[in-house]
Amino acid sequence: MTAPAARFAAHAALAALLCAGAPAFAASHVFLVQNSGWMEPFYTDPASQYKPLVTELVMAATQPGDLMVLASFNQGLPGAPSPKAMLSLKVNADPVSVRTQVGSALAGLQTANKPASAALADTDLGEAVNAAIHQALAGKPGLVWLFTNNRNSPNNDQATAQRNREFYALIHQGGTISRALAFPLKMPVQGAHYRANGLMVYVFAVGDGGARELDRLLASGRVQRVITEPPARLKPLDRDTVRLVPRRVDAAPGVSFSMGPGGMLRADVEQSARTPAAKIGWNLENTMYPYTIVSARIEARSNLAGQNLPIALASDTIKALAPGQSVPLQSRMQLPVAQLPGKWSAKAIGSAGSAYVLPGRIELQLLEQRLELSQAFRQRMAALFPGDPLPEIFTPPARIYGSTALLPIEVRVHYGIGPLVTLIGVGLAAAAALGGAVLAYGRPRRAWLTVEDELRTVHTRAGLTQAIFDKGGNKVAQLKTTMFGHRLIDLREGAQVRLGR
Structure with a gap:
């Protein structure tokens, strides 16, 4: 199998593990645990806290319903794919069960050798992160966690400064990484071949959803209960500074x-x-x-x-x-x-x-x-x-x-x-005036008429017009009543009708 084929197989395995049985998207975490030769003292020193740290951070970062993949990585070669998924699960509400599964997956992990060789495996940080982003998460929002001694040396390349720059360019220039933090930790370990003083834990937020998830996680304080050191900001460097x-x-x-x-x-x-x-x-x-x-x-x-x-x-x-x-x-x-x-x-x-x-x-x-x-x-x-x-x-x-x-x-x-009080007062006054007008308009009224020397009393209301008849029953006028009084209209010529007594 060629190197590209080996990488493809590993990436496909990661993707399949993450997506198997996936519900509607919650939050996804990919935990990448380095096991190349440079990591030998972290695995062989009896006092090493490397695996316990990974376990505790997995427990702190994930919540019930989250999807997670735990994978080891070094450098992918024919016959030795990298990254290599060790565990994939949907986190349930039983922390004991989750802790047991993570601990069991890490228990058998040791430093890796190159295929058919006693030489220890090299490291490719960029390969591991790219696989997590593009294959495991398939470009969807999520968080990628990277546990490393920070030596980037694919093919045993001694130009670690240049390789680290390439890795740093991936972080800053990669549009899919929206936020990145690094936690430098003191962890002195001594192995048969190497010794180390510290460990670096990176977290990369993929997409805006990943950034929001990281913000919520940091605000909850769960990570700070495991890692007390302040995170070094890698990205963004142009806002909230x-x-x-x-x-x-x-x-x-x-x-x-x-x-x-x-x-x-x-x-x-x-x-x-x-x-x-x-x-x-x-x-x-x-x-x-x-x-x-x-x-x-x-x-x-x-x-x-x-x-x-x-x-x-x-x-x-x-x-x-x-x-x-x-x-x-x-x-x-x-x-x-x-x-x-x-x-x-x-x-x-x-x-x-x-x-x-x-x-x-x-x-x-x-x-x-x-x-x-x-x-x-x-x-x-x-x-x-x-x-x-x-x-x-x-x-x-x-x-x-x-x-x-x-x-x-x-x-x-x-x-x-x-x-407001003034407006309320004006409104009340207007309502009172309107109410008074309505009452005045509707109350019964009396009008006195003299028809052919006969005094008559007419009961009426404002707005009404009533016909007036003489003694012979002939219509001689009409009485119109308003709010302001009475008046005669449509007087017949020669009619003897007047208002009043």
């Missing part, structure tokens, strides 16, 4: 600021405020571990009620901002007065006694951005992977020239109940 935290607010009269749920900035504005603005002191924090923002130019804008306004900054540059560190940033923000509803508007009346809410956001852009690995991360990598050129390939791609951070903001305009 900094965080704005309000430190102090000097508001104008009639304006107050507070922090709402989820980090939302909330501005409460009284209807009487004519120039609602505020001087806001922020802490600008670098959230892009392990990168230091060497330098960047800053621009900020607010987008509220369809109005895009610049935010004036006291300083428009930052320098040497290490991951996890923050710098003060002063700003002045104007709220959109012209877009606030007037107190007699329908929106204001409908919000009387509560608040009319205008949602929006603050957008912060870092331009002409220069990033580099923090010294602390370089030192940590040098201790965990001595002699490994890994930190070099963590250098951000040149195309990452800027980034954007968004902060949700909510402007709440408070309207008094005065206009």
